[in-house]
Amino acid sequence: MRKMVIDGNMSVDVKQLIDHLHLPESEILDKFSFSFGGSELTDEESLRFIHFLRSELDKQTQ
Secondary structure, eight states: OOOEEEOSOTTSOHHHHHHTTTSOHHHHHHHEEEEETTEEOOHHHHHHHHHHHHHHHHHHHO
16 A cells, blocks of 8 residues: 655645544554655654644644
8 A cells, every 4th residue: 555645735635644543653654654844754753743633633622
């Protein structure tokens, strides 16, 4: 399965990532790779980004 690259461009289907945020972190990292400024994020950086997204979405549902 090919990973979808999340690089901050508005053309990326961010909804697909959001729809997968309920999955375990390891599965998200298997499905997606993340980059910023042309550099791929490490797993640790990617996990921090995932945690940030989850936190922000939780704030919106409270």
